[in-house]
Amino acid sequence: MSARHERAVAFTLNGRRVGATVATHETILEVLQREFGLFGARESCGQGLCGCCTLLVNGTAVSGCLYFAAFADGAELTTVEGLAKNGELHPIQRAFVEKSGFQCGFCTPGFILMTKELLSRHPQPTEDEIRHYLSGNLCRCAAYPDIIAAVKRAAELMRA
């Protein structure tokens, strides 16, 4: 691979300044796993449909499987690993535990990060807004009713 096909990138990852050399065709999902050992965002469909690889780029949810790592240069990235502070789970994580908003947990990081974007825009979301935001996240265990209850509980905890 020639130098033109590589890129040095620097970004903030869960509050820490980091850098990496990436191939132009690598997705941010691949780089998070290979360079930083972060597996919270994980590939499932590989087409942006299922939401398992969700991460926040400058506070906005994106599909990590479709997002070139080179495009993350200069951005602020948040993965599910960055939510807990000082050993305390984030209120959204607590709400998912409290309401059992999962079964196997494979899709849970994606749901939690979509919920984070939702609540940043709609602190008191209607059921319709919750469904609208989460319609692009698939849970093959079909824990959907508990996930929606968890999102409502998260909104309460975030306001408290």
Place this chain on the structure above:
Amino acid sequence: MKSFELVEPATIDEAVALLEPDDPGVRAIAGATALVPMMKARLFQPTRLVSLRRLDGALRGVHEHEGGLRLGALATLTELERSSRVRAVAPVMSRALRTLSNVRIRNVATLGGHLAHGDPHMDLPPVLMTLGARVRAVSRRGERWIDLNDLVLGYYQTTMAADELIAEVHVPAQPTGARTWYEKFTALSADDWPTVGVAVWYRTDAAGSDTTRPTVMTEARVAVSAATERPVRVPAAESALTGAAPDDATFRKAADAAADAVEPLADLRGSAAYKREMIRVHVRRALERAR
């Protein structure tokens, strides 16, 4: 995916200079949400991608323009979905955006990429065709305006040259009382690509003081997408509507005309015969819901 050269120009002039008129392996890229799946499937193996993400502000923003809209090609679909300006001029666009793919894709995908991709399943081309929109395309040779009706020539084929970029989209001011709707029919899951997309637009004459004269449609536009190899206007349906009253009988006549005129393609979402019937149903529904 195979590796490729990635360049990130800072100006439009630099960007168009990096595109190649005769090399299909060189493409502009913005959000990348449509091209990455094609690259993963090895349907598209670029030698060079010209990223537009570092361009100056020229291609960004949602602006009001003479009562209509000027939409930067790099505006994300989320920006358009949330824009009060878009909602005021073209509420049919705001509604169509709500069910276009999902929040994450809309956060990243751009209007220019959505149109330049030439995929017949995209939701906005039929809507913009009925709104009378035009795109401004730029290249080393200068700029030109392309009517949305002339943009997509075939399956993933547009009239754009390989070294042309979409800079912006103009949606003209809409006449008072124009009625619009976009009907999206997904035959598989709710979040699938549409099996049939139908956009309709019509306006009626103002009955004024003469209440004995029935209201008739003075102009009508019907566009069908997804079932066809490219989004198409349907003149046979439009002439069935023009000069007639916007009533159930007229709408049925227009829906029949559309079903007869359009050539659907068979694929995993249904046979050509099935799609023809779905065009009949959804043209009628779109007209009813526009009323």
